[in-house]
Amino acid sequence: MQFRVKEDGVNVHVSLEGQLNFAANEDFQGLLTQLCTYKGKKIFFEMSGLSHIDSVGLGLLYIAREDMAEAGSDITLSHPRDNVYRMLELTEAHKTFDIQR
């Protein structure tokens, strides 16, 4: 997985690319470290570049959400591809995350 972070003053946009799966550990740790510097922001995870997510990847998003909530920020999942959205649906991720199609 690769990621890019951009801040526009109000929001933080995180573009994810590749697979967010059991092997994405190093990259995600880097992302968590970077996101910790933003307090009280709305964070958008742009998922259109994500080709696959598994339950481990989803678990990492839950960890990020918990950490960001402590910093007063909240997370929105934006534009997942159909297959990634299927995974979000199956795991009832909408109960926890704001999801924008």
Place this chain on the structure above:
Amino acid sequence: MMNISVPHQPMATVTMLVGDGVISEDLAGQCAALGLRVALLPDGRCDGADGCILAGASSAGLVRRGMTPPFSGFVELGDEGVLGVGLRCFETVRAGGLCLSLLTGQAYALNTMELLSEGIRHSMNLPAGKVADQIDICMGEAIGNAVIHGNLGIPNHLRATSKGFEHFRHVLHERLADPVLSRRRVEVNVMARGADFLTITVSDQGHGFDLAGKLSRDVQSDAKSGRGLGLIRKICASVLGEDEGRTLVMTFAR
């Protein structure tokens, strides 16, 4: 005494083409014992074989090629050749299916699920769409479980918090560097069951676990770990465990 004659059914011939390196005496002997013909690429050919497997040190390019006709699978050759490769792999190819056998290090490093997904869509004529996506979800979960929990023996609960996640990464690096653990194999075998079903087995070489118990457990919607088997159960037409939890047999309606 009545003499019953059973028609002789010759064993289907499987050829293994080695994509890189040389064919050592040991490897030739192992293949002979398994009833495999073995030859080196580029001179060796799949012609005349009932199934053809590509073998070698794994790279995304070689695995992709092995997942594409005329090949019916890819086997990563370790220091010990094909020792440790499950017989199911060769049986699957003999029966017209697709197999993949990787050492843990490569199963972790490569985009294993995507390489398999491409191969299955191509070899099994599986159109893109909901069913193919669901099969990908289950394969991704099963391969992740086989690598992390099966072969590397890392428990689920480590990833519950960001602090736990840091510890998880540390343990993961340590275990991937362990020569014994990283040489355990992850194997995936795919067989069409008539026109309507597809069976995918995912096997590891870890200590096994109580698959039936895990399959029957419900998972909370905001759980950070332990969701994989619940998802598989939700999607598959049937799920079975074999070999004390080291093999997961998933059957999908097409």
